[in-house]
Amino acid sequence: MSRIGYAPIELPEKVNVSIKTGNLVTVKGPLGELSQQVDPRIKVKIEDNQVTLNRSSEDNKTKSMHGLYRSLIYNMVEGVSNGYEIKQELVGVGFRAEAKGQLLELSVGFSHDIFFEIPKEVEVEAKTERRSNPVITLKSIDKQLLGQVAAKIRSFRKPEPYKGKGIKFVGEQLRKKAGKSASV
Numbered sequence: 001m002s003r004i005g006y007a008p009i010e011l012p013e014k015v016n017v018s019i020k021t022g023n024l025v026t027v028k029g030p031l032g033e034l035s036q037q038v039d040p041r042i043k044v045k046i047e048d049n050q051v052t053l054n055r056s057s058e059d060n061k062t063k064s065m066h067g068l069y070r071s072l073i074y075n076m077v078e079g080v081s082n083g084y085e086i087k088q089e090l091v092g093v094g095f096r097a098e099a100k101g102q103l104l105e106l107s108v109g110f111s112h113d114i115f116f117e118i119p120k121e122v123e124v125e126a127k128t129e130r131r132s133n134p135v136i137t138l139k140s141i142d143k144q145l146l147g148q149v150a151a152k153i154r155s156f157r158k159p160e161p162y163k164g165k166g167i168k169f170v171g172e173q174l175r176k177k178a179g180k181s182a183s184v
Contacts (some may be wrong), residue, residue, distance in 0.1 A: 001155050005066030008072050009051040012081045017051055017073075019044055025073055027079025032141045034077060036067050051077075072144075079141035086150045087170040090134045091159065097126040097134045104136070107165065108157040116156070136171065 011017060015029040023038040038044055041062045043054045051073060055066040078084075090097055090108060098105045104124055106114040120125045121140055128134040136153065140146040150169070159166035161177045168174065 005053055005055065005063070005070045009070070009077055011049045011051065011077060015077055015081050017046055017077070019046065025076075027073070027076040027080050029077070029141075031080050031083050034080060034142060035074040036069070036072050038073075039065050042066055042069050044069075044073070047120065061097065075143045079143055083139060083141050084143050084146050086138045086146055088136045088138070088150060088153060088167055089170050090136070091166055092157075092165040095134060095165075096128060097136050099124045099126040099136075104153070104154075106156060108166075109165070110157075114156050117156075118149060119144055119145060 012029075015027065018026050018028075023040055023042070023044065024035060025038055025044055026035045028032065041056045042065055043049075043056065045054070053066060053070050053073070055062045055164065078164075092109055095109065096107045102120060102124065104116045104118055104126065104176045106116065106148070108114065113130050118138075121142055122145060123139040125137045125139075126134060137181065138146055138150055138153075154167045154169070157166045159168045159174050161175065162179055164174050164176060
C-alpha cells in the first residue's frame with residue numbers, strides 16, 4: 001500500500017499556505033491562488049515551511065483520502081509556483097487550429113469547424129509552422145482543470161489506430177494496428 005500521504009510537502013519561497021475554518025486549504029503564490037476543501041477526517045498542519053497531513057482512522061476510505069489530499073495540495077503548491085503546461089498536436093492533412101482570445105477554432109476533418117470556449121483560468125496558444133503539424137499549448141496553475149480541458153479537446157478527434165490521424169499529446173506513443181494485408 002502506498003504511503004504517499006505521510007510525505008511532507010516542502011513550500012518554496014513566496015508560497016503561502018493557510019487553513020481556514022472547515023478545512024479549506026488556500027495556497028497563494030507568484031502565479032495565483034488556489035483553494036481546496038479537505039475532508040474533516042484529514043488534519044492539515046503547517047510547520048517549519050512544510051505541510052503535513054494526518055489521518056484520524058485506519059479505514060480504507062480514510063487511507064485513500066489521505067494520499068489524495070496530499071497529492072491535491074502538492075499539485076496546488078507546484079501550480080502556483082511553476083504552473084503547468086500541456087501541448088497537443090493535430091496530425092492530419094488540412095487539420096488546423098486557431099486561438100482567438102479564449103475561443104479555440106479547430107478544423108479536424110469534419111464538414112464544419114469546431115469552436116471551443118476555453119475557461120478563463122487556462123491560457124491557450126495555437127501555433128502552425130510550415131511543414132509541421134499545428135500545436136495547441138495550454139497553460140494554467142490548476143492541474144485538474146488543465147487536464148479536463150486537454151481531454152475535452154482530444155475528444156473532438158481521438159487518434160485513429162491505423163494512421164494516427166487526430167489530436168494527440170506531444171510525445172505520446174500511439175499503438176498502431178496493422179492494416180489490411182494482401183492474401184498470400
